[in-house]
Amino acid sequence: MTRNIPIVEDIMNANDQLAIQNHARLEQADIFAINIMASPGAGKTSLIEQTLKRLPAGIKVAVVDGDIATSIDADRAAAAGATAIQINTGGECHLDAVMLRNALDQLGDLTPFDLLIVENVGNLVCPAAFQLGTHKSVLVASIPEGDDKPYKYPGMYQDVDALIINKIDLLPYIPFKMDYFRQGVEILSPNLVTFPLSCQTGEGLDVWVEWLSTQITNHVSSDIGEIET
Amino acid sequence: MTRNIPIVEDIMNANDQLAIQNHARLEQADIFAINIMASPGAGKTSLIEQTLKRLPAGIKVAVVDGDIATSIDADRAAAAGATAIQINTGGECHLDAVMLRNALDQLGDLTPFDLLIVENVGNLVCPAAFQLGTHKSVLVASIPEGDDKPYKYPGMYQDVDALIINKIDLLPYIPFKMDYFRQGVEILSPNLVTFPLSCQTGEGLDVWVEWLSTQITNHVSSDIGEIET
Numbered sequence: 001m002t003r004n005i006p007i008v009e010d011i012m013n014a015n016d017q018l019a020i021q022n023h024a025r026l027e028q029a030d031i032f033a034i035n036i037m038a039s040p041g042a043g044k045t046s047l048i049e050q051t052l053k054r055l056p057a058g059i060k061v062a063v064v065d066g067d068i069a070t071s072i073d074a075d076r077a078a079a080a081g082a083t084a085i086q087i088n089t090g091g092e093c094h095l096d097a098v099m100l101r102n103a104l105d106q107l108g109d110l111t112p113f114d115l116l117i118v119e120n121v122g123n124l125v126c127p128a129a130f131q132l133g134t135h136k137s138v139l140v141a142s143i144p145e146g147d148d149k150p151y152k153y154p155g156m157y158q159d160v161d162a163l164i165i166n167k168i169d170l171l172p173y174i175p176f177k178m179d180y181f182r183q184g185v186e187i188l189s190p191n192l193v194t195f196p197l198s199c200q201t202g203e204g205l206d207v208w209v210e211w212l213s214t215q216i217t218n219h220v221s222s223d224i225g226e227i228e229t
Numbered sequence: 230m231t232r233n234i235p236i237v238e239d240i241m242n243a244n245d246q247l248a249i250q251n252h253a254r255l256e257q258a259d260i261f262a263i264n265i266m267a268s269p270g271a272g273k274t275s276l277i278e279q280t281l282k283r284l285p286a287g288i289k290v291a292v293v294d295g296d297i298a299t300s301i302d303a304d305r306a307a308a309a310g311a312t313a314i315q316i317n318t319g320g321e322c323h324l325d326a327v328m329l330r331n332a333l334d335q336l337g338d339l340t341p342f343d344l345l346i347v348e349n350v351g352n353l354v355c356p357a358a359f360q361l362g363t364h365k366s367v368l369v370a371s372i373p374e375g376d377d378k379p380y381k382y383p384g385m386y387q388d389v390d391a392l393i394i395n396k397i398d399l400l401p402y403i404p405f406k407m408d409y410f411r412q413g414v415e416i417l418s419p420n421l422v423t424f425p426l427s428c429q430t431g432e433g434l435d436v437w438v439e440w441l442s443t444q445i446t447n448h449v450s451s452d453i454g455e456i457e458t
Binding site for chain 2: 039040041067068069070072073091093121122123124125126129142144145146148149151152153154155167169170173174200
């Protein structure tokens with residue numbers, strides 16, 4: 001069975017190479033790209049819907065949605081005004097750089113877009129292991145998932161750039177120790193920015209959208225983008 | 230890359246063989262075993278805690294907890310009165326039959342136990358693909374995850390024996406169309422039993438525990454157990 005390991009390593013290396021190519025392609029088209037990850041039902045699609053509603057007019061957005069099955073998420077993103085591509089992974093529990101490359105092919109000319117939002121498959125394990133070539137990784141946690149998730153899924157909470165804490169409107173009804181949660185996060189990603197918000201009530205969304213807008217503006221004006229590591 | 234596929238098939242076959250061995254071992258010791266699966270934070274551990282509190286006295290329970298990291302879940306199961314083994318999978322996003330075999334080895338003599346509860350890694354994709362050798366698979370859904378999950382994660386909702394719908398106390402605060410959810414479930418698992426409940430308020434738990442107790446009693450008296458397929 002040990003002969004399997006080099007093949008797995010080859011796949012990871014091939015993925016990283018393709019992620020670098022995707023990144024170069026995004027840079028050339030001057031698009032800022034984020035990779036949104038979360039467990040199933042944390043609110044990735046709701047966040048995208050609410051973000052699309054609040055972004056300044058003139059920012060053109062493409063959304064690439066990864067799911068095991070259905071086009072529910074891409075349909076919702078399209079209804080909210082984005083150009084949306086659905087990737088059905090079949091059994092695969094994460095997106096990889098090949099899937100994103102194929103989605104970029106489907107989008108065609110990338111230059112009209114300012115922002116690419118990649119919505120990864122709902123999963124707190126595997127998506128963290130596959131670079132896609134985006135600029136920033138955004139993790140969506142949610143109050144009902146519980147405050148122990150950074151401790152139990154350290155791979156996902158490590159090296160995240162931004163953390164959304166969604167469904168804060170449910171805090172009165174759920175035992176969730178915010179200090180314990182934040183301690184777990186800070187050990188793994190000390191420099192990340194956090195956005196407690198509710199896609200249901202709208203609370204906190206403006207702060208997130210302002211941060212995202214600033215990232216897009218700074219990226220376009222800097223001309224040099226760094227690949228997330 | 231195609232040369233990778235036969236190896237993956239070999240792994241699956243080897244897993245199925247080991248699952249059959251695990252099953253025989255459980256049968257020999259007259260233990261009824263369930264495999265609890267769910268997305269992260271749906272409430273698997275809370276369900277186990279509440280179940281342990283309510284099972285008839287005299288039913289001896291072993292719990293095998295699968296997690297990427299920490300022993301939080303096994304500690305909680307042990308505090309609730311079970312003999313608990315924690316499996317840390319490292320990066321693996323699911324339990325497999327080898328991991329369960331190793332946990333059974335750690336438990337030692339299995340004959341004192343009546344019920345084995347396996348708590349799989351929080352993930353709505355991969356655990357469904359790996360048989361462990363248990364008798365029944367139990368899926369824990371939760372209201373905050375949203376009503377579209379059966380449609381988006383069909384592999385997990387297929388061929389489930391029992392479905393817990395947890396966190397029903399949050400129904401007043403969350404848009405969740407129960408009919409839409411149930412329709413999606415019935416297409417994939419038409420014969421499953423469902424248990425709407427709340428581990429927070431205790432509502433509905435007695436019906437679930439009664440069903441489980443009956444399964445344990447029937448299994449011990451039948452002498453013949455079928456492996457879940």
